[in-house]
Amino acid sequence: xxxxxxxxxxxxxxxxxxxxxxxxxxxxxxxxxxxxxxxxxxxxxxxxxxxxxxxxxxxxxxxxxxxxxxxxxxxxxxxxxxxxxxxxxxxxxxxxxxxxxxxxxxxxxxxxxxxxxxxxxxxxxxxxxxxxxxxxxxxxxxxxxxxxxxxxxxxxxxxxxxxxxxxxxxxxxxxxxxxxxxxxxxxxxxxxxxxxxxxxxxxxxxx
Numbered sequence: 001x002x003x004x005x006x007x008x009x010x011x012x013x014x015x016x017x018x019x020x021x022x023x024x025x026x027x028x029x030x031x032x033x034x035x036x037x038x039x040x041x042x043x044x045x046x047x048x049x050x051x052x053x054x055x056x057x058x059x060x061x062x063x064x065x066x067x068x069x070x071x072x073x074x075x076x077x078x079x080x081x082x083x084x085x086x087x088x089x090x091x092x093x094x095x096x097x098x099x100x101x102x103x104x105x106x107x108x109x110x111x112x113x114x115x116x117x118x119x120x121x122x123x124x125x126x127x128x129x130x131x132x133x134x135x136x137x138x139x140x141x142x143x144x145x146x147x148x149x150x151x152x153x154x155x156x157x158x159x160x161x162x163x164x165x166x167x168x169x170x171x172x173x174x175x176x177x178x179x180x181x182x183x184x185x186x187x188x189x190x191x192x193x194x195x196x197x198x199x200x201x202x203x204x205x206x207x
Contacts, residue, residue, distance in 0.1 A: 001185055002053040004095045004122070005083075008140040009066065011118065012159050013044040043160045047167060048074070049081070049148075051139045052090065056175045057082050059167055068106035075112055088197035097122040097138065099130060113142070131200070137191050139184035147174055 005027075046066055050057035059080055064070070083091055096117050098104045105124040113121045122128040136142045151170035157163045187207075194203035 001189055002190075003090060003093045004097055004185075005050050005052040005057065006097050006138040006185070006188070007048065007050040008099060008138060008145075009046050009048045009062070009101070010140075010145050010183055011044055011046055012152065012163060014042055014163065016159075025171075043163070045160070046161070047141060047148075049144060049171070051181060051185060052086060052094065053185055054178040055086060056144070056171060056181060057086070059169065059171050061164055068103045068109060071103045071155055072109050072112060075109065075116075083118070093120075095122055095128070096119045097130060099125050099138075136204075137188060137195060139181070139188055142191070143180075143184040144174070169185060 003073065006103070042111070046062040048058055048060040048062060060074065060082065062070070062074075066074075086094070094117070098121070100123070103109070110125045113123075119127055123130045133139070148167065148170050148179065151173070152163070152166045190207065191203070194206045197203065
């Protein structure tokens, strides 16, 4: 597990989990008041992150919808920069894990992964398979995105720049939580075994 780079992308929107209930003004006269809603200005962005052992890698903000070509560009140009702080020995032995999203297994992406991580990447098209719809098996699925969105949406987000700033600040804080990151990474193996044990069914109650 300490040599597996678990990766994932998540979508962050303006309102996301920060949904508010109806707001009422109880007054005798019409206050001519307005209520701001999140539907006035909508925006979203994709965020890529990775976890290897006790290290959070990223975030990388993807403003536009990621395609096979843009994901290949990310692997070739952005990912090496993101891994600069990872110890050299770890990078030499590192396995790259990715889920079954279609952009992850285009012909050019698979060719790049085979050349860069020969027999050391995990996913569709690899010698080491990963379930197309993995049921919360990686530390990003069952820990990171919950931590991150909990901090980002603690109060209402007003602008795209505010959302980006909150994501970056929250990731800086999470990067200092080495013990929790390592514990999450180590628990992945147990989750995989339990998932296999129940044939891909619900296994959280067995942990």
